[in-house]
Amino acid sequence: xxxxxxxxxxxxxxxxxxxxxxxxxxxxxxxxxxxxxxxxxxxxxxxxxxxxxxxxxxxxxxxxxxxxxxxxxxxxxxxxxxxxxxxxxxxxxxxxxxxxxxxxxxxxxxxxxxxxxxxxxxxxxxxxxxxxxxxxxxxxxxxxxxxxxxxxxxxxxxxxxxxxxxxxxxxxxxxxxxxxxxxxxxxxxxxxxxxxxxxxxxxxxxxxxxxxxxxxxxxxxxxxxxxxxxxxxxxxxxxxxxxxxxxxxxxxxxxxxxxxxxxxxxxxxxxxxxxxxxxxxxxxxxxxxxxxxxxxxxxxxxxxx
Numbered sequence: 001x002x003x004x005x006x007x008x009x010x011x012x013x014x015x016x017x018x019x020x021x022x023x024x025x026x027x028x029x030x031x032x033x034x035x036x037x038x039x040x041x042x043x044x045x046x047x048x049x050x051x052x053x054x055x056x057x058x059x060x061x062x063x064x065x066x067x068x069x070x071x072x073x074x075x076x077x078x079x080x081x082x083x084x085x086x087x088x089x090x091x092x093x094x095x096x097x098x099x100x101x102x103x104x105x106x107x108x109x110x111x112x113x114x115x116x117x118x119x120x121x122x123x124x125x126x127x128x129x130x131x132x133x134x135x136x137x138x139x140x141x142x143x144x145x146x147x148x149x150x151x152x153x154x155x156x157x158x159x160x161x162x163x164x165x166x167x168x169x170x171x172x173x174x175x176x177x178x179x180x181x182x183x184x185x186x187x188x189x190x191x192x193x194x195x196x197x198x199x200x201x202x203x204x205x206x207x208x209x210x211x212x213x214x215x216x217x218x219x220x221x222x223x224x225x226x227x228x229x230x231x232x233x234x235x236x237x238x239x240x241x242x243x244x245x246x247x248x249x250x251x252x253x254x255x256x257x258x259x260x261x262x263x264x265x266x267x268x269x270x271x272x273x274x275x276x277x278x279x280x281x282x283x284x285x286x287x288x289x290x291x292x293x294x295x296x297x298x299x300x301x302x303x304x305x
């Protein structure tokens with residue numbers, strides 16, 4: 001019986017491909033029963049399809065189990081050669097081992113993300129990917145989409161990042177506000193009233209570019225309604241200033257708790273809307289194993305933050 005190559009082409013689907021691959025990798029081709037049992041039910045269906053297409057049972061029962069028919073044995077070598085040609089043609093899956101990676105990862109992080117996630121991300125790189133390089137650069141929310149598309153950055157982490165064409169967005173944590181004051185503050189200890197919150201001088205975070213505050217919810221707490229004692233361009237200065245003065249400040253909770261126990265951390269006496277932090281990447285890197293690893297580490301750190 002002549003082979004129907006049109007039917008054979010239709011039959012050669014992913015399940016059949018896997019069955020043939022497993023059959024050829026087995027070494028002892030008479031152990032077909034074990035192979036089919038190992039990969040059933042898909043392999044069993046694929047083998048049945050191949051039998052129908054070729055017009056041969058392919059395996060026959062024996063006292064020891066089953067063995068290949070003579071025609072199946074004659075097909076083994078051509079099938080092996082065909083499989084090798086297909087495998088040479090198909091793109092091979094990329095592998096990524098962080099322990100040996102020497103890649104550079106460029107992550108744009110907001111001031112908040114740099115404090116809340118940056119140190120643990122750096123520690124993870126040191127432990128898991130000691131040969132790789134991590135570059136944490138300032139995040140410009142308004143430029144992130146262009147930078148990701150142009151491969152100027154590999155990942156953006158911060159608040160205010162929105163879904164867009166060819167971008168993937170994963171929300172990794174939610175944040176709320178807390179009030180901080182130095183331990184030993186003459187008027188603020190375990191709680192603060194709404195009146196004291198309004199009257200006490202504050203350290204306010206106000207970026208040099210006011211548009212940045214509008215783009216980043218982590219910078220948009222109602223500073224205009226508080227008495228400004230000192231203004232600074234980013235979060236990093238605030239804990240030290242508060243710890244050495246009678247100024248208070250409103251900070252994201254994770255930033256406040258990162259101050260090494262030097263400060264009282266209090267619930268705000270007024271309602272302040274929190275914000276969400278996300279990591280964003282371009283579709284170009286969505287299926288890249290190295291970038292998938294990077295995003296998984298960021299997600300892991302955020303879940304524990």
